[in-house]
Amino acid sequence: MAELVIKNLHVSVEGNEILKGFNLSIKQGEVHAIMGPNGTGKSTLAYTLMGHPKYEVTQGEVTFDGKDILSLAPDERSRLGMFLAFQYPISIPGVTVANFLRVALNARRKEANPEDKGYPIPAFRKLLNEKMALLKMEPSFAARYLNDGFSGGEKKRTEILQMATLEPKIAVLDETDSGLDIDALRIVSEGVNTLRGPDLGVLVITHYQRILNYIKPDYVHVMFNGQIVESGGPELALKLEEEGYDWVRERFGQEPQLS
DSSP states (O other): OOEEEEEEEEEEETTEEEEEEEEEEEETTOEEEEEOOTTSSHHHHHHHHTTOTTSEEEEEEEEETTEEOTTSOHHHHHHHTEEEEOSSOOOEEEEEHHHHHHHHHHHHHHHHOTTOOOOOHHHHHHHHHHHHHHTTOOGGGGGSEETTTOOHHHHHHHHHHHHHHHOOSEEEEESTTTTOOHHHHHHHHHHHHHHOBTTBEEEEEESOSGGGGTSOOSEEEEEETTEEEEEESHHHHHHHHHHTTHHHHHHHOOOOOOO
16 A cells, blocks of 8 residues: 655745744545635645645655655656646647557556557547546537647646546545636535545645535645644634634744745
8 A cells, every 4th residue: 555655845936934844644545624814835736746836845754655756756656646636737739649648548557568659549538438437528528639728627627537547546635626616616525526445545725615515635735834734633624724724823833934
């Protein structure tokens, strides 16, 4: 069983320290949620985990499946079984959803076996159709250019389709609820729940409790000033929904850094 372990992680952006001794462990099969006010370092954590060069790790360690990942490139982390669903997915005109996913999947196959020639097109089409049916997506979606002209909900559903196709061991959802109306949020959440199981660990990063009405977490963590300051079960998210973050600021005393 793969496990993502973060120990005493310190991260700076342009000389400004954002993460200040962050600790967390996530195993396959577990769903964790991180909540916190704006600017406390939640997205910094997500991008650091996937190796964005803007984020400088100054102290601490991150291991995945027993391997130190901080020296690995983003594509190497992905091939190990990590996945990041972006808060703001980018558009790639001219590249269809199907071609994008086939290239990504073939890269993983080649990592496992350098002699692998990649998915034959008929086999890949069958696989993709199965994944889209699982997520209740129209087959025509695969022929559209990646995120080009997509609504906010369509972009987020495409992220979940990527997750379904690549079958990661640990997935980080960076504010997947951002910009979604209630119907789109429900549809995207249903997709995540469909994929949920013993082989997938999920880290849901969010400001609001509403997505956790659909994706039920096993653990909820409150992040403030670059650290986890409180952990509990789903009841902790309800407390934040009812009381906001004022009690966090009062208890821990400092305003978060901008990130």
